[in-house]
Amino acid sequence: MQEINAWLLNDHDFYKGAELYEKYGANSFFKKLLTSAGPTPYNVSKLRAELEKLAPASPATEEIKPTEAVTLPVTTQQPATAETAEKAAPNQKDHARYLFLLQRRNDIVMQLDRNMAILDLSNDKNVLFQTAKQVLRLHQQKEEIWSLIDYYQEHGTFEIIPEPEKPSREKEMQQIYVSLSKARKRLADPEYKDRAKTEKLIADKLRRLEELKGGEE
Structure with a gap:
């Protein structure tokens, strides 16, 4: 993966970086986002952060951090109309999905904590092998969910926003x-x-x- 280090140090071309993430990255949602939305400010910043995680000098595994409380914005409720109800429906659906993902993220973090405890305490080779596989699977799920949560917090929707027309x-x-x-x-x-x-x-x-x-x- 030395080519990732080379990109981080010298290149920074978005499309080359996207090719590197397609080759080495594991987050399917972010791969789709890179392809569909292109070099938006969010994607450019997120791509660099993700490639920094994959760079050879980075730790092999990400430290599991304590779950942080999420503060949701307070909105003023307006009288409902047919038009506002039609617009609100997708937002309510996305918001419900967002809350579900927050809970799912918390569940996965707890599962990872339990499995890490098993790895520390067990001497059974089969148990250690199966638990290690589950840790890897859960870690990948956690990364996918974090990307979805991060995207929603940045854009207020799960809809992938197409690449805008390139300005002069x-x-x-x-x-x-x-x-x-x-x-x-x-x-x-x-x-x-x-x-x-x-x-x-x-x-x-x-x-x-x-x-x-x-x-x-």
Whole structure:
């Protein structure tokens, strides 16, 4: 997988990265997302994060972290109409699926904890073998579910959004400047919590900006 390290260090071409994930990645939902939606800002950032996990220097297994509480947005209920009811139906269906996935994620984390305890305590080779296989299967399921949850939290839907029409270089640069300005304002707030994600967003935007400036020559 040294080609992943080479991509992370030198390349950053979205489509080459997508080919690497198709070759080495295991998350079927994210593979479909890369193919269907293309280089959206979400996909570009997520692709880099997923390839960093797969890079040879990364740990062989991901540390299982304690489940974090999920805060759901509070919405103001409006009087129902035929039009709003029609629009709300898919959102309610997606939201119900989201809640189910949160519960399923928690169940899998508990199953993984139990299986890891078995691996620590058992001396039976057959039990260890079967438990290890189940741990691998559960870990892959957890990754799939995390991707779905992450996508819903980012987009508010499970529908895969098609790749938008590619903007001109000037327009894309203008959009990046606006995005950088908003991100830096968020970081200027001392009470802002999601700093790591925003700092990574800024780094990705600056990298893309340099690529666009290089294309002006």
